[in-house]
Amino acid sequence: MSRAGLRTRLTAGFAAGAFVLSGSMAALSYQFTRNSLLAERERTAIRAAYFEATVVRAELDAQQPRIIDTLRSLNTGENRRTLLNRNGAWYARNADSGLTSAIPGPLQDLVAAGEAGVQRIETDGTPAVVVGVPLSPTTSFYHVDSLEELDHTLRVLALVLSMVAITTAGAGAGFGWYAARHALRPLASVAGAAQEIIAGDLNARLNPATEPDLRQLTSSFNQMVDQLAERMRRDRRFAADVSHELRSPLQTLAAAASLLERRREHLDERTATAARLVAEEVHRFQRLVHDLLELARGDLSVERQEINAPALARQVCRSRGLSEALVRSSGTSRWWVDPRRLRQVIGNLLDNAHAYGGGPCAVHLRAGDGRYVVEVDDEGPGVDPVDRENIFLPFVRGRSANSRGASDGTGLGLALVVQHASAHSGRAAVQDRPGGGARFRVELEEPRR
Structure with a gap:
């Protein structure tokens, strides 16, 4: 299972943190509000209960008390009910609907002992608070206040606070994504500079003033590129010097x-055979020195000119004794490229196809979408997927080349193709040709004019 990216982890962390914080605040707010509302409702119920108990006590002191009428006269409203227990008999405004059974036994015992009490109960599926007030050793008064409306208010409050917590978490995720994007922007510039260096642009550098917190990273990166460029220049200079000294x-x-x-x-x-072998090896050595010199000149600037690409490709085919009919073009024929580099790209691909691919069978030239594309097809066994990247390295050959016993190449032809493609901000690759064989593809970037 692949690990989530840094931006995803930062976004998730911000979202989780915002949700935990907002959820905690919502829970505390809900609990505080709930306790405050319930306490206030209980105080209201107690005040109402004592007032009503006073009215009932006064009626009970009469010679002929009208208990039911007195209970009905109390302004209890729809959410309040009153009960009276006298000598074990229950009295209420209306017929008993199970309310008497909802009065908890411990509360009844407490009131019968001469102490007032308050307790939360549930009646008819709704919460309520009951207040018990002793009127005499044989008489107890109970005030039942329904909390249905308060319970509904608390449910709405819980829903609102939950929505606020979820919204805050979403806002935290958005802020985390923005912060991660802003924080990772310098790393994106590092990746972009690294890609430019991979493409062959050794002048790519990072600006230490862009992000002061990453000054050490940018300085180390620039020093690394400077050392790499200097080492490559020394290697090229050495190869050029050696090749030049070998030419004489x-x-x-x-x-x-x-x-x-x-x-x-x-x-x-025997002498004639030895002379022939010497001549062949000297010729191969000359080509190797020439390729080394070309490789050492790879850091030279690209001298773009407007050329007729199909005409240049046909000329390269003629110079190698190949038919001009191999060249097939589409799109504009006017290319803005370095003719020397393009000529060597096509020539090296043709030589590679002749040496290792059974000979070239087509040269495709296409222009469009801001790119120039050169494709050379051969009739060989193709290139093993394992070797498709390595064969573009200097002095590396694919397995098919070794199996064919080809040993007269320098091993630098495809490396030069990659170098010329990189000089045009392009790339080189190999893939299977439809119908069999290999197709070497080179993309060159069209300049902006």
Whole structure:
């Protein structure tokens, strides 16, 4: 199971924190409000009960008390009821509807003992508060105040506070997402700079003043890029110097090998074979030195010109003895690219197809969507998915190349293709060709004009 991203975790953390805080505040607010309202309702019920008890006591002192009429005369309203227990008999305003059985026994015992009491009960499925007042050793007065309206108010309050907690959690998630996006913005710039460096732009740097809290990170990143660029420059300079120093003795060897080639008919068979092998190896060595020089020149700027791309591709095919019919183009034929680099891209892909892919069968040129695309198809066995990234590295060949016994290549052709593509802010890749074989694809970014 993959771990959630940093932005997701920050957003969830803000949402959880906001929900816990708002939920706690809502619970405390609800509890405080509930206790306050219930306490006030109980005080109101006690005052009303003592007032009504006074009225009933006065009626009981009469010679012929009218208990029922007195209970009915009390202004109890719809939510209040009164009961009287005298000598074990119950009296009420209306016929008993189970209210007497709802009076708790402990409360009755307390009032019978001569003490007033208050208790919350539930009658007819609704909460209520009952107040018991002793009138005499044989008479007890009870005031029952329904809390249905208060209970409804508390339910509405709980719903509102829950909605507030949920809304606050949502607002916390939104704030967390915004804060995470703002906090991760410097890291996005680091990732963007890293992508530019991967694409070959060693001038990409971070501005330490953009985010003071990440000054150390940006400084370390810039130092790393500086050291990397310096190391690459030293490596290229070394390769260029070595290649340049090798050109002179190679020219001498090539001249000597050419002389031996011309006089091969005057040599015995073993000497002639040795002369041929020397000439082939010298020629291969010359190509290796040439490719090394091209690789060392990769940091040179791109000199874009408007060219006829299909005409250039046909010219490259002719130079290798291939049919111009291989070239197929779509979109505009006018490309703004470096002609030297494009020529070497197409040439290296054709040479690679000839050496390892059974020969090229098509060269596709397309322009559109801000890109120039070069695709070279071959008729070989294709490229193993495991090797599709490694074959673009210097001096690396795919397994199919080794299985074919091809050993005359320099191992730098595809690396140069990647370098030229990166110089145009593009990329190179290989995939399967429909119908079999491999398709090498190079994308070059069209310049903004």
